[in-house]
Each structure stands twice: as structure tokens, then as C-alpha cells.
Amino acid sequence: MNAALLTVGDELLDGDTANTNATWLAAELADRGVTTKRVLTVPDETDVIAEATRRYSERFDAVVVTGGLGGTPDDVTMDGVAAAFGCDLVENDLARADIERHLEAITDEYPDLNVDISEEASIPAGARPLINQVGLSPGCVLENVYVLPGIPSEMKGMFEEVADEFDGDVDSRYLYTEEPEASLIDRLNEVRECFGVRVGCYPDREAGHNRLKISDSDGESLAAAEAWLRERVVLSE
Structure with a gap:
């Protein structure tokens, strides 16, 4: 299984925010x-x-998109994903019910919070909606594209809900x-050529x-490559 990561936000490109989501x-x-x-x-x-969503969806098994969810003018990720598949944005009943529950739970803390629930x-x-257990904005899955929030705590919580859908063999x-x-180059090239592994x-x-x-993805090749290197490289603890 292969995947592409698409992180959305001007703040990432401007260097205002570190792109920790992609690394995680x-x-x-x-x-x-x-x-x-x-x-x-982007x-x-x-x-x-x-x-980018359309291109990566066609080329890879899965695409994970993070960032740009919410109600501010720059939150256009859902619009972009919908456009990639030629569909409209529609209110989702499950997402609406969860948002209403969340707003009710924080009404004492934020009594003047004004949220367009339908939007x-x-x-x-x-x-398929993905419920946000930590924050407000829902995510979704459309074909092989997973749309998650940009706030790290929300992104991590939502990813855990779908983590079992990512299963590779590498x-x-x-x-x-x-x-x-510099002294390792020849041996690294040789182990790659001999066993077909990535190094x-x-x-x-x-x-x-x-x-x-x-x-x-081949356990035998991996084990053989490791054994080969162990015999030829001075290892540290």
C-alpha cells in the first residue's frame, strides 16, 4: 500500500507553523x-x-489531506476535495448531530460562540463523515481520500479512528x-543491488x-540484507 500526504495552509508555506502533521x-x-x-x-x-487531490487520488492507494477545515474564510479544503470529485458540499446529519452535542457541551465556556452549524x-x-472527538470540524472519507483537521490533537484523534484502514506490507x-x-557508499549500493531492498x-x-x-516487503530479503550489513559494517550500540 502506498500513500500521499497533502497538507493545506498558507501558514505552512509562510513558515508561521511547523508542518508536524506530515512528519507524524x-x-x-x-x-x-x-x-x-x-x-x-498547498x-x-x-x-x-x-x-492535487485529484492527481494523487488517481496515482496512489490513499491520500491523507490535513488542514483547512472550519468556518473561517481560508478554510476551503472541503470545497477543494468536493471539486476534485465533481460533487457538491451537503450537510451531513451525523456531523451536524455531533457538532450540536459539542456546542452544547461548551456553551458555558463560550456562551457567545456563533457557529453556522449547517456550513x-x-x-x-x-x-463518509469522520467525527471529531476533540474539536468541532468533522472530517470525511471520499473514495481513497481521507480529510482530517489541521490542529494536531484533532488530526491525531481522527486518524486513530481510521488507522486500521491503512495496512501495508513494508x-x-x-x-x-x-x-x-562517505565510506559506506559502496556497501550500501551493493546491499541494494544484491537484495533489492531500499536503503x-x-x-x-x-x-x-x-x-x-x-x-x-519481502521478509527474507530484508533479513538477508540486514545480516549482510552486520558482517560488513562496524556497528555501534
């Missing part, structure tokens, strides 16, 4: 054996969101060495070592 989601997908093939950040523009509860026609092994990266070297200057990562 990529790690979660990797833990489930899913290969993230693309990570793209502005709060309906046509750009629509084009907040609107998702692309035919989409596994990874990690080795650590203090050998210089990467990632320096960690604070820890004082290089992290070698080997990945593959």
Missing part, C-alpha cells in the same frame, strides 16, 4: 507498513487543493554505525552516529 502521519503510516510516496503542501486555494457540518456528497530494520557516511543513511550529529535503514 508519515511515521504512523510507516509503522503500518505503508509507503509514503509524496508529501505536498495554499488555501480551492483549485490548487482540487488539482460546519457540510462535507462532499457521498463522503517492514524496516535499523542499524547504527560511527563509520563516516538509506541518515546522519545524527547529536548522537554521533549514522542510522542505516533498510526496508522491503
